[in-house]
Amino acid sequence: MISGSPDLLPSIELETAAHPTRTIIWMHGLGADGSDFVPVVDELALPSIPAVRFVFPHAPTRPVSINRGMVMRAWYDYDIVDGAKLQENMATLRESERAVEALVNHETQRGVKPENIVLAGFSQGGALALFAGLRYPEKLAGIMALSCYLPAPQTLAEEAHSANFGIPIFMAHGVGDNVIPITLAAASRQQLLGTGYPVEWREYGMAHTVCREEIHDIRNWLQRVLA
Structure with a gap:
């Protein structure tokens, strides 16, 4: 089912049973769309x-600096500065944060409590899940961050909301990832752990993708946080 309203991002929705009481909002990677992870269900x-609703939103299209201004679906614009450092366009990142908040609020209006909502994502979508989830003003069930990193790390201490200081975080990465190096993800993990967040970390022998073993670990983690 494809849903959407003038106030919400268009999304693909799937439910494991009628009358869901849990929701997973799953953001795709740069240049993909909401259909990318539908087969994972x-x-x-x-x-x-409990019955779970999966919401796979489509990111808006925008020019992406790291791809020489090519227009594609992207949660935010970013580029590489000083030869190696990622720099996000904060206006576009915060725009997507508000879009995710609107999706969460929509789920609460449908009867799903925030504490039963997981924010999930792959690559740029995972980065957005971390950014939006750690700042959300009500307790969420968890954040699943796949093959990604923590964007704008310098703003976290000031902007993180106390409601989600103890939120379970699942981070997974491929040791052969040549898009987002595992060293960048590991540095994000260390910052989160150092701030006191409970991070469950997994590494797999893969590139910038998802593997069968990872799906198994995701299933186990989701069953725990959505129990």
């Missing part, structure tokens, strides 16, 4: 109780 094979 069947692979996860989550039990029908």
